[in-house]
Amino acid sequence: MFWVKKIFWWLFYLTAAGTLVGLTALLTAYVLVLETLPQMDRLEDYQPPVITRIYSNDGTPIAEFYRERRIIVPVSQMPQALIEAFVSAEDANFFEHQGVDLVSIGRAALRNLQAGGIVQGGSTITQQVAKSLLLTPERKFSRKFKEAILAWRIEQRFSKTEILHLYLNQIYLGHGAYGVQAAAENYFAKDIKDLSLAECALLAGLPQAPSRYSPYHNLTGARERQRYVLQRMVNEGFITSEQADQARNEELTIHARNQNFLKETGYFTEQVRRYLEQTYGSDQLYTAGLQVYTSLDLAKQQAAHQAVRANLREYQRRHGFPMPSRIIRPTEQEDFLSRQALQALQPHAELEVLVTDRDQQGLHIRYGAAQGLIPQDRIKWLEPFQLVDNATETPGEITRKIPRGALVRIRVIQQDRQPFLADLLPEPQAQGALVALEPDTGFVLAMVGGYDFTDSQFNRVTQAKRLPGSAIKPLIYAAALDRGFTAASVVIDSPVIYNRTSSDGRRERWQPKNYNNRFAGPTSLRQALTQSNNVVTVKLLEEIGVGYTLTYLKKLGIKSPLNRDLTLALGSSALTPLELATAYTVFANGGIRIEPSYIQRVLDREGRILESIDPADFPSGLLANQRLVKPRRQRVISEETAYLITNMLESVVEEGTGIRARSLKRPSAGKTGTTNQLKDAWYVGYIPQMVAVSWVGYDKEKPLGPQETGAKAAAPAWINFMVEACKSWPIEEFKIPDRIEFHPIDRTSGLLTAEDQPNSFIEVFAPGTAPQRYASDNRQPQAKDFFRWE
Template sequence: MSLRPVVKYIALALAAAILIPAVALVGAYYYVSASLPKVDTLSDYRPPVITRVYSSNGEIIAEYFKERRIVVPVERMPRQLIQAFVAAEDANFFQHEGIDLPSIARAALKNLRAGGIVQGGSTITQQVAKSLLLTPERKFSRKFKEAILAWRMEQRLSKEGILYLYLNQIYLGHGAYGVQAAAENYYNKDVKDLTLAECAMLAGLPQAPSRYSPYRNFERAKVRQQYVLERMVKEGFIDAAQAVQAFEQAIEIHPRENRYIRDAAYFTEQVRRYLENRFGEEVLYTQGLEVHTSMDLDQQLAAQTAVRENLRAHDKRRGFRGPLDILTEEQVGDFLDEQMNGTFADGLAAVTEPVRAVVTGSTKSTVKLRLGRWQAVFDKQQAKWAGSIEVVPADAAPSGNVDGGKTRLPLGSIVEVRLISSEEPEEGALRVELEQPPLAQGALVAMDPKTGLVTAMVGGADFSQSQFNRAVQAQRLPGSAIKPIIFAAALDKGYTPATMILDNPLIYREQAESGELNVWKPKNYENKFHGMTTLREALAHSRNVVTVKILEDIGVGYAINYARKLGIESPLARDLTLALGSSAVTPMEMATAFSVFANGGVRVSPAYIKRIEDRDGRVLESIDPADFSQGLQADQRLLRQEPVRVISPETAYLTTNLMESVVQEGTGWRARSLGRPVAGKTGTTNDLKDAWFVGYVPQLLAVSWVGYDQERPLGRQETGSRAAAPAWVEFMQSALREVAPRHFTVPDSIEFAPIDPKNGLLAVEDAPDLYIEAFAPGTAPTSYSMDKEKPRAEDFFRLDL
């Protein structure tokens, strides 16, 4: 039999074996490629990026994102960082055209030997194609598409362009996408400042970011770092000596600083809500807005500290409520172990807030405790606010001294303490002070009265416990803090600081619809009446009866309209109780209204965002019209209303001047400790449920409020002066430390005259008790005290004759 037919058939079979797959491959290529996404879209790479919120000084105070990514150009990346990733992930990157067939073959052989997938053969280009253009499904069809796209990418993009996509897109663990976010996450550095050792450790992460995380397993991260350094030596990027030096270099993992997150949370949450409402959730979390706020971070931290410490001081005045919990012997060990892995994981120095401790015994003068691995004690003398303290057996009943009893702490009791020192004791026990989580809440808002820019905002004791922002959301009774608004309205109705009003008992009777007779007897806080009183004295000492008389004279409707133009928007009671603060308002409204007095009669709307830019630097919103070179576009608008004059400079100054007397002579005396001109007003409700202090210097205004969320009395003598003013003073002392004292500006038209305090008339030069009073133009009295002139008709009600 001839071999020629056999050879012929074999040749045909071989040709078919080659041609048929080739034709199939070509057909598959054209079939698949038609459905593939366009590679050209990668030239406009716009991945999800971080929205960042900045303080007024440029510090980052919040970030919002779905993927924590900061896109940076290749030029900002260290050359050795690029070399490290190339050596570890795709050694032939600069030679191949998207697909590295030898690497694929080697990977396939290793996978066959291992009986599973132990090594991938994807190039960097393929990884970019998969990440940006395809789904992550593990199918051959996806790998085929990936190869086609990788080849196309190499035809249209430069190697630097592909690296730009890869190094900004890749996930590197702990929420970090891209090398810049990872550099911040692990080293708290900018990517351009990374060392070779740090670059190699980052380049070891793509294979398994969680497994090789420097946070979770530093030893594994070091093993992977060594592998990358060896690969870099093999590829000629570094020499062996450099590799050894880099491997031996000490690397400190410094997580990104988040110190601002807790203390700035009420402010930044207000910003976040606005952004989401204005631009939508998708833009907020993916489009990299740059939000510049008015927050002064130092002031914000001082405000939060002042509120917390003031609430703790108030809570101690109420007494000790007893242990927070009581643990069994078995539970104590678990509790202490958890503390060492949590609260004290970074040592004593990292603990700045009060912590919990277990009562283990006592001596005559101390209570013994355990916290973490340390013994601790607090002096009973230091804890006098808790009364007489006795440590009792574990099965005894606990008690506090809120109701005047003796404090009993069973063994195993959990109490809160504050470290006196963060240093390890050389011998003996840690010294601590007894604390107690406060039950009352507080708020503080600060603003520049000239611009309306909010520099600090605290909406509660702890954002992690309650996200309700009491600075802007809580409507509470202002009590006497409303009085400067009533007095300002009276000044515009002809009253002067020297006007005399009789402070005497009043009785108001009203027939209810049911026929019942309602009787109201307004009274002063101390239940005393003081006879003839000047307007200045009445405000300085917060005289309720005088304020009610003034409101009745000027009219409730007039006073309400006056409050409205100052910025009070909440509903106001249309009766005489308005004089005593019977209508609830927010701290932010009070700040807005009082800023009119501080700003010479001009109302500025509060603003906490100064400018919003998109990821390309285009201004979207701003408080400065100059940011818009060609006027406001459809999607561009000012973030607040323009300033508007609502009262005269003279009335604004006189009201401020009256409130200076509140500080110098009356209920606002605590503010005198600032040692500079201060205007302010306390606020206390009749039932002591709300305490306020609103005050300002020419450069800064702040409002402090204290109360319970579920309204109840703050306690005996817990007035605005005692409960709210200390937080205001502590905050202002910190905020004004570098601010020079300044007097309030006096309008040129203000007149000054000597006044007899007994009757409000002009005093002769040698009168023993005269004082100099300020008046609006033409309102100073023209009669002298010695004339004994009868009151004018328009003064009749004010004298209550």
């Protein structure tokens, strides 16, 4: 008995000493760690990185910029089932413990020991908040010790609801989604409050391994994890077994978050992104949760996007089918099709499909398990062509031989039949651009900088400087009107030759010619602009002076360097479509130039206005971090000159090179533009409510092909866009200034005549500029002939 008692006391003293040493060590560690613990003020002012959202002018989201895709939502807006699912899966005793759950730690240690590895963690939700927001993710005992201390402190300072708010908005749930709201949008395309029990349980299963249980890549694994969460909810008494069974059997459809706006609005939103980064800095742009309301009209943007793409495809159909860039070998086709994501076959959906065969019905295709057919009448433009086994052409080369296994793009025509019907879409080799401005505000309503933003981010509206060709002529004619000419002034269209110095310093002769290689003799300025006469425009420029004209064009909004010679008349100086659109808005806006703008209002994450174009947004005046940004307006030409050019450009539409635009069936003014060797095709046109510019060309400049003028290659996109874009607007006539005069003139001489004469025409004049003589006078008309042979 003595030895037993002695051993007992020895054990007692050793245990007490060990406990004392352990407590001393623990206390010492606590004291040492105490000074290194981070402050919890960051939790009080929880402002994690959140997304910046860009909106169209009607408040529709069109783009997002972020480093962490997070949308903060209060716990009060989260379904109770979501909270219970996360608590059951991650921390069943969350509502009872004080930050650290010793029972869970012991249970996790036992399971990990049995499994021979880490299969379960013992961290509470509070500890995860401490680690995520206050500590580094390093795997060290010191970090776990700090984590436990901080978790206890957090529990003393914050309510359980506040801790859940931090946790559910901070946690990473895969595929760039931080927080439950972003994850709900990512996987289900839903708002958090609309999630079902099954969907809540699936999200709650993701924190352990978001990539391993990704619903996109491993739906089976995600469903297994979901079933585990549901069982935990049953065990904790949050739901019944019947509710769990119903949720397990619920069919889940994973809807990837709709990002189609990237294709449709990418060029515009990239311009906005650049402005925001320059104005507010990179950190503000990607982390501060700005709310940016822009000038973009989403319906018009979609119409512009479709018009540019359809026009480029139609152009490509006229010039042949480009060899597809991808061909799947016969031995790999079934495997490829089995892995091909089967997008729902909706009408007008564009898909990449596999070419399998051809017969009298047409071209046979496959998309996943679905069989499709491109009917023969849909590929008549491609004839004659052959379906072959091997490709002989290089990708992009125009071909008449399509190999089996080629991947081509199609548009679904009819999906509710077998095989489904489709149309073949050639991938254009040329590029296009379209920009639309509101004249009286300068707002950019639509901007398409190329065929596909995801393929090329180069914005041809703002970055591509191309020769405008004849589209520059209205600007020169406006300069002439302000130099004493009128729409009735007559210039002799006759041969003229100039000596000039070439770019390499050689002296050479230059003889401008008209597109049809003919000369019309006496030609009024209206007729010359209507028919896009080159020779008359060159003579006109010589008369008014190149220097004067350069200054005039700069005044209209042309910022690019311009050639200081007579080739300026034919559009020999490169500029951007946006510059040209800005200049034309002066005519549409009664002589007032206004700088194009994209932004209407910028708010911070709290809804405070940082920037606005409306003074009413700042009733108490501007604060230090606020900006009133009013688009610059400046009268640069008279209202009368602006109207005279508009009226002349109406003639271009009614009986000249822009006659295709008559199909708009409303008053419009416009001008085609075609450059030498047909490398650039333009159409610039406007109605009272909007100016739009359409351009087509190759990035690596080369001819578009025979007859590919502005009227043929560029105008169709403008027309198709305007038909859709103008549907909501009433038909309006261009406003006529009060001082404009109308007089009957003789078409040939440009002099006054009786209104009932067969060759008479009612011409418009600025006040006091109409001719004083009549065509019936015996004296010769004062036609201008600037013949030169120097």
